[in-house]
Amino acid sequence: MASLDCMVRWCAVLSLVSSILTLTLIACDRFFGIVFAMKARVTERRSTLLIAIVWILAVTLSSPILVYRRQFVRQWLDHTEIWCDDTWPPVSQSAVLAVILKTSFWFLTNRLAELLVNQLTIYAISGTTNCQSNVS
Numbered sequence: 001m002a003s004l005d006c007m008v009r010w011c012a013v014l015s016l017v018s019s020i021l022t023l024t025l026i027a028c029d030r031f032f033g034i035v036f037a038m039k040a041r042v043t044e045r046r047s048t049l050l051i052a053i054v055w056i057l058a059v060t061l062s063s064p065i066l067v068y069r070r071q072f073v074r075q076w077l078d079h080t081e082i083w084c085d086d087t088w089p090p091v092s093q094s095a096v097l098a099v100i101l102k103t104s105f106w107f108l109t110n111r112l113a114e115l116l117v118n119q120l121t122i123y124a125i126s127g128t129t130n131c132q133s134n135v136s
Contacts, residue, residue: 003070003071003084005071005082005084006065006066006069006070006071006084007066009065009069009084010062010065010066010069013062013065014058014059014062017057017058017061017062018054018055018058021054021057021058022051022054025050025051025054029041029042035121035124035125036124065086068086068087068088068089069084069085069086069087070084070085070086070087071083071084072084072085
């Protein structure tokens with residue numbers, strides 16, 4: 001298990017990840033509030049669920065630091081050096097290749113999903129404006 005100093009650093013990472021996810025959630029709420037102004041907003045029950053999901057994701061994404069971060073001590077002549085560092089297990093070459101392939105696949109699907117969301121957003125915005133010009 002990690003030492004207290006490493007746990008404090010984990011709390012900083014947890015705070016960072018939860019802040020980023022919360023700001024992303026707020027931005028999405030504002031986006032849907034502007035694009036679909038006449039539709040129902042986020043209810044109190046749904047917002048509670050979304051905040052819980054944000055914190056579960058934040059803990060999940062920052063948890064490897066708790067598992068793989070260790071405190072090291074080095075004694076010098078005039079002082080003791082104490083630091084936290086990652087101690088990831090050694091990886092085989094096939095595992096590195098698998099990570100590269102999975103990352104490439106994730107990147108490709110992420111870009112395709114982003115393109116799809118952009119096109120649907122443009123379609124939704126253009127469908128709500130109903131601006132038609134009468135060109136003779």
